Amino acid sequence: xxxxxxxxxxxxxxxERHIAAGGRMVPFGGYxxxxxxxxxxxxxxxxxxxxxxxxxxxxxxxSFLVLxxxxxxxxxxxxxxxxxxxxxxxxxxxGLKPGQIRYTLLLNETGGALDDLMVGxxxxxxxxxxxxxxxxxxxxxxxxIAAAAGDKAKLTRADGDxxxxxxxGPEAVNVMAHxxxxxxxxxxxxxxxxxxxxxxxIIARSGYTGEDGFEILVSAGNATKLWxxxxxxxxxxxxxxxxRDSLRLEAGxxxxxxxxxxxxxxxxxxxxxxxxxxxxxxxxxPGANRILAEREGGLSRVRVGLIVEGAPAREGAExxxxxxxxxxxxxxxxxxxxxxxxxxxxxxxxxHAANGTPLQVSVRGRSQSAQVVETPFVPHRYFRKPKAS
Numbered sequence: 435x436x437x438x439x440x441x442x443x444x445x446x447x448x449x450e451r452h453i454a455a456g457g458r459m460v461p462f463g464g465y466x467x468x469x470x471x472x473x474x475x476x477x478x479x480x481x482x483x484x485x486x487x488x489x490x491x492x493x494x495x496x497s498f499l500v501l502x503x504x505x506x507x508x509x510x511x512x513x514x515x516x517x518x519x520x521x522x523x524x525x526x527x528x529g530l531k532p533g534q535i536r537y538t539l540l541l542n543e544t545g546g547a548l549d550d551l552m553v554g555x556x557x558x559x560x561x562x563x564x565x566x567x568x569x570x571x572x573x574x575x576x577x578x579i580a581a582a583a584g585d586k587a588k589l590t591r592a593d594g595d596x597x598x599x600x601x602x603g604p605e606a607v608n609v610m611a612h613x614x615x616x617x618x619x620x621x622x623x624x625x626x627x628x629x630x631x632x633x634x635x636i637i638a639r640s641g642y643t644g645e646d647g648f649e650i651l652v653s654a655g656n657a658t659k660l661w662x663x664x665x666x667x668x669x670x671x672x673x674x675x676x677x678r679d680s681l682r683l684e685a686g687x688x689x690x691x692x693x694x695x696x697x698x699x700x701x702x703x704x705x706x707x708x709x710x711x712x713x714x715x716x717x718x719x720p721g722a723n724r725i726l727a728e729r730e731g732g733l734s735r736v737r738v739g740l741i742v743e744g745a746p747a748r749e750g751a752e753x754x755x756x757x758x759x760x761x762x763x764x765x766x767x768x769x770x771x772x773x774x775x776x777x778x779x780x781x782x783x784x785x786h787a788a789n790g791t792p793l794q795v796s797v798r799g800r801s802q803s804a805q806v807v808e809t810p811f812v813p814h815r816y817f818r819k820p821k822a823s
Contacts, residue, residue, distance in 0.1 A: 443466040444465045445465065446465060448492065452468040457672070458471075462675055463569035464569070464570075465493040467490065469676045471671075471672055479680050480772070481671050482681055483772055485670070486603035486605040488600070491642075492593070492596070492599075494568065494569050494572070494593070495565075495566060495576065496596065496636075497576060498565070498590045499515060499583060499587050499590075500562045501586065502587055502588055507560065508561075512555060512561060514561060516563075521718070521720075522582055523551075523553070524539055524541055524710065524713055524719040525710050528712075530554070530555035533557030533620075533625055533626050534554065535552050535564075535623040535624065538552075538708050538710075539700050540567075540575060544720075546699060547690070547700065548578070549568050549575050549690055550694060552564075553565050554638065557627075564625060564636065564638075570690065595653065597657035598649060599657075599660065601650065602641045602642075602646075602681075604646060606647040613630060613664065614630055617637045620638075621818055621819035622819075631652075633652070635660075642678065643681040643682060643685060644681065644816075645816075680771060685811075693766050699721065699724060702736055702737060703737050731784075736783075736784050738787050739778070739806065739807050739809035740753070740804045740806060740807065741775055741776070743803040746768050746778070747796075747802070749767060750764065751796055754795065755793060758794065762780050763781060765780050782806075792804075792805055
């Protein structure tokens with residue numbers, strides 16, 4: 435990813451809080467963001483796994499897509515707004531319940547991923563979607579969605595005059611109970627508005643760490659107040675981009691631009707669950723022919739998890755078979771603080787993808803032993819509400 439110069443970097447409403455807390459600021463996705471605080475990445479990572487970490491993810495792309503002329507019939511209006519975005523993605527948006535969020539992928543015509551994103555159905559009224567896209571692709575994503583909407587709906591970006599905070603970890607729910615008590619009743623991948631500080635916060639029970647947690651959209655004017663209120667709880671500490679990456683890697687979650695790009699399909703990336711059943715049966719999404727064929731076994735590469743012996747294998751490192759022949763590439767790699775081992779994600783031929791397969795990785799010209807393992811490396815701890823009987 436090309437880095438911006440210091441003069442052109444954007445800042446979030448919380449930049450002064452990061453600097454005051456000793457955050458080491460770096461360019462990321464066009465923004466000036468903290469990679470770590472004085473305690474360091476390892477400590478921040480473990481704190482999030484044990485307690486609650488607070489992340490500034492205001493560089494992401496939250497937005498709202500709303501019908502221009504709703505009928506007032508909630509179901510009909512939801513069907514109409516879903517019909518606008520579904521031709522761009524592989525998820526079943528029409529089937530969402532009020533307040534439900536779905537992870538999906540924005541695809542090109544050959545089935546490659548232009549981005550991965552969250553799409554939620556408004557819990558209050560029909561004809562409105564809450565959409566969150568990635569920072570590095572958001573301008574293109576928004577243009578694509580707005581073009582599809584035409585004069586039927588309006589896309590309103592919420593990344594300019596708002597902040598997006600993520601509270602993650604096993605204590606997140608207990609902390610949130612003091613900020614927005616009603617939010618603790620949300621299940622994983624649900625969202626709703628809640629009153630706080632004289633405004634409505636949009637709170638989703640989701641995140642990018644594998645832990646239970648919440649993502650909170652708050653106005654820029656109230657962002658520092660909310661940040662301070664959350665950090666007033668001894669169970670919460672600020673966490674930077676470095677630990678965010680090691681947490682998501684342990685959780686086996688892809689990073690767009692690394693484990694996903696315009697050539698990689700959902701099936702290759704191990705994200706087949708994101709290609710919804712109704713959409714598969716209708717074959718009405720971009721790249722359907724390729725993706726459906728890959729589901730039947732027509733694959734040349736698949737994403738795998740690796741445990742690496744020795745130094746971490748970083749992005750771009752070659753993956754070798756047992757004889758030393760190059761067969762693939764690492765797309766994300768690093769040290770897993772929760773495991774005390776080096777781990778990686780990468781792509782290999784299906785013939786080398788079975789769990790337990792011995793492989794090698796090339797690190798600085800030296801071959802190191804590796805083994806294919808199941809992902810996530812660290813089990814997810816999302817809160818899923820029991821299904822009604």
